[in-house]
Amino acid sequence: MCNEIGETLDNITPGMKKQWGGAFTETTSELVDRFGQSIETDLNFWQEDIIGSVAHARMLGAQGIITEEESKLIIDGLEKIHEEGPEFLHLDVEDVHTAIEVRLHEIIGPTAGKLHTARSRNDQVATDTRLYLHNELLVVFDLIKKLQGLLLDQGEMYKSALMPGYTHQQRAQPITLGFHLMAHFWSLQRHGWRAERLFELANYCPLGSAALAGTSFPIDRHATASELGFIAPIPSALDATSDRSYLLDALHLCGLIMIDLSRMSQEIVLFSGREFGFLKLSDSVTTGSSIMPQKRNPDMAELIRGRTGRALANWTTLATTMKGLPLGYNRDTQEDKPPLFDSMRKVKDSIKLMHLMLESADWQLDRMAASVRGDFSTATDLADYLASTGIPFRQAHEIVGKIVVGCNRLNCTLEDLTEETLAEMAPEVPVEALSVIQPEGSVKRRESLGAPGPKAIEAQIAHARRLWEAEGFHTIA
Numbered sequence: 001m002c003n004e005i006g007e008t009l010d011n012i013t014p015g016m017k018k019q020w021g022g023a024f025t026e027t028t029s030e031l032v033d034r035f036g037q038s039i040e041t042d043l044n045f046w047q048e049d050i051i052g053s054v055a056h057a058r059m060l061g062a063q064g065i066i067t068e069e070e071s072k073l074i075i076d077g078l079e080k081i082h083e084e085g086p087e088f089l090h091l092d093v094e095d096v097h098t099a100i101e102v103r104l105h106e107i108i109g110p111t112a113g114k115l116h117t118a119r120s121r122n123d124q125v126a127t128d129t130r131l132y133l134h135n136e137l138l139v140v141f142d143l144i145k146k147l148q149g150l151l152l153d154q155g156e157m158y159k160s161a162l163m164p165g166y167t168h169q170q171r172a173q174p175i176t177l178g179f180h181l182m183a184h185f186w187s188l189q190r191h192g193w194r195a196e197r198l199f200e201l202a203n204y205c206p207l208g209s210a211a212l213a214g215t216s217f218p219i220d221r222h223a224t225a226s227e228l229g230f231i232a233p234i235p236s237a238l239d240a241t242s243d244r245s246y247l248l249d250a251l252h253l254c255g256l257i258m259i260d261l262s263r264m265s266q267e268i269v270l271f272s273g274r275e276f277g278f279l280k281l282s283d284s285v286t287t288g289s290s291i292m293p294q295k296r297n298p299d300m301a302e303l304i305r306g307r308t309g310r311a312l313a314n315w316t317t318l319a320t321t322m323k324g325l326p327l328g329y330n331r332d333t334q335e336d337k338p339p340l341f342d343s344m345r346k347v348k349d350s351i352k353l354m355h356l357m358l359e360s361a362d363w364q365l366d367r368m369a370a371s372v373r374g375d376f377s378t379a380t381d382l383a384d385y386l387a388s389t390g391i392p393f394r395q396a397h398e399i400v401g402k403i404v405v406g407c408n409r410l411n412c413t414l415e416d417l418t419e420e421t422l423a424e425m426a427p428e429v430p431v432e433a434l435s436v437i438q439p440e441g442s443v444k445r446r447e448s449l450g451a452p453g454p455k456a457i458e459a460q461i462a463h464a465r466r467l468w469e470a471e472g473f474h475t476i477a
């Protein structure tokens, strides 16, 4: 018996087709087959598997390890599989590598068995996973840029729309909606930057490492690495087949992106509730209740928030898998892919959903502006004003505290203060101070770098737009 794929495969086991079995006299049980199967999740990277195989076959031909004709036959067959799509793959096999070889054998015959020369599934799967991550990161870059573009446009549009700014979830100082939205732009900028670093870190090629220790065939690892778009081959075959740290980085990145999307979602949930009433979500992104006809629920925001838990757990899952593994391929690492595929899908869907929710959001600008009044959020302006007249800030803080207590006693707000009431509460405060307690003025005066004042927010948006228009994700400077 020969364990070469193709001719002998059908004879190996009555059950699942395998890429091994020559030395086996007994067949595996159905449970063993099922427990070991990864074909369903593997289908996420069926295309990457074909692309990796095409590069390998081309290199085998160029190096004279197989003939040029055999190489061409294999490549044409692989391209045919790519064209016809995954529906033609047999799913009663262990993994996608087997499925593609089985299909190749159906298309080109026994020459299919030569594809696996100087290769193992260990370097093959590591290559597929790196290619998959590479392609997914390109999509993530694009989605991040798009969401940032929306935030920039809305930041510009609402740059002077007043809203309360919060600390401790209590009204703190007036800001604008544009200023608020722009803060999210920067967190996405950091994620894009991180994703680019990861893209580079992971962009090295394991192909040709074979099972763990390379091969005696005269392969050209530089050729396959460069055809596949990698920077270079990974220098150690043993490291190349063992390393999964770049996947932990990927899961960590996904977790970080989800954390920020979850925080944005939390704002959407709060702001769209009647208590805040800052935001009406469009029907297209909300759901109703089966019992309460009036309900419009922010389910998508809640699900992003909810699924963030699983995205974070995915990192722990793989880290826990990896921590006990010695060098060399261990089957445990098959468990790297379900969390990876899951986290990548979640991140992509969640960025898209966030885009949809914000794009169609109906911001209740009047309501937001009205809620800034009467909340004492210009108390800091009053203290700043007194400090600017030479009173030490600590003392100014005391005086304003006294005025706040006075207002509470009179049941009035800061904006209601008159010259008389002010003189009564704090005679040491000049009447000019009254000019700083309107929220519009409060925002307008805060022009320090990074503040919401009209010039400062213009500058921030211009800075952000420059970075956004540039290719890739530069850091903030």
Ligand code: ARG
Pocket (backbone or CB within 6 Å): 038, 095, 121, 122, 125, 329, 331, 333, 334, 335
């Ligand atoms: N499904 C396997 C994985 O994801 C493919 C590699 C199998 N290698 C092996 N030596 N059994 O890791």
